[in-house]
Amino acid sequence: AQTVTQSQPEMSVQEAETVTLSCTYDTSESDYYLFWYKQPPSRQMILVIRQEAYKQQNATENRFSVNFQKAAKSFSLKISDSQLGDAAMYFCAYRSDFGNEKLTFGTGTRLTIIP
Amino acid sequence: SQTIHQWPATLVQPVGSPLSLECTVEGTSNPNLYWYRQAAGRGLQLLFYSVGIGQISSEVPQNLSASRPQDRQFILSSKKLLLSDSGFYLCAWSVGTGWYEQYFGPGTRLTVT
Numbered sequence: 001a002q003t004v005t006q007s008q009p010e011m012s013v014q015e016a017e018t019v020t021l022s023c024t025y026d027t028s029e030s031d032y033y034l035f036w037y038k039q040p041p042s043r044q045m046i047l048v049i050r051q052e053a054y055k056q057q058n059a060t061e062n063r064f065s066v067n068f069q070k071a072a073k074s075f076s077l078k079i080s081d082s083q084l085g086d087a088a089m090y091f092c093a094y095r096s097d098f099g100n101e102k103l104t105f106g107t108g109t110r111l112t113i114i115p
Numbered sequence: 116s117q118t119i120h121q122w123p124a125t126l127v128q129p130v131g132s133p134l135s136l137e138c139t140v141e142g143t144s145n146p147n148l149y150w151y152r153q154a155a156g157r158g159l160q161l162l163f164y165s166v167g168i169g170q171i172s173s174e175v176p177q178n179l180s181a182s183r184p185q186d187r188q189f190i191l192s193s194k195k196l197l198l199s200d201s202g203f204y205l206c207a208w209s210v211g212t213g214w215y216e217q218y219f220g221p222g223t224r225l226t227v228t
Binding site: 033035037091105106 | 149158166174205216218221
């Protein structure tokens with residue numbers, strides 16, 4: 001079974017600075033999908049960014065980008081120009097490509113933005 | 116556009132009482148539907164998922180059950196709540212092709228007393 005590990009329970013960053021959240025996963029599969037979700041204080045989960053394992057190019061969505069290292073099974077999230085609204089729990093998630101639509105989530109990283 | 120609704124938003128129930136949480140999706144057909152539970156300060160635990168009406172897969176054996184009486188309706192139930200059932204319950208949907216990325220509802224905070 002696949003596992004997703006987020007080793008940083010909490011992170012903080014100064015407003016306007018850059019922060020990187022770590023995520024590693026364990027799988028024997030070669031094709032899969034990776035996601036980062038954000039859970040603000042409202043607790044509604046919001047999809048931030050996604051990555052297909054067969055694509056070497058790192059995904060980017062505005063201020064959010066990932067560093068996908070397939071061989072190392074690492075999928076970190078970089079937030080540039082941090083804003084107060086970025087404060088949230090961030091969850092990394094894995095989905096197999098073999099007809100399995102379930103997501104496996106990490107335990108999350110709580111990000112605090114310091115004004 | 117698609118929207119997902121959950122109700123109630125908050126619920127306080129005594130131990131041993133029944134439970135019914137409802138989730139509905141608008142703006143899409145034949146979605147995959149999911150129920151998750153999130154304990155305080157923890158990640159998401161998948162409880163049930165459904166790929167169609169009447170098709171329910173259980174991930175965790177427990178005193179909860181799920182049903183899908185209509186294409187876009189997903190219900191989480193219990194006949195007798197336990198203290199350990201307290202948590203934040205999230206419903207999610209995905210389309211049945213491609214990314215399968217999941218979109219989440221606003222959640223229900225359940226406190227069992």
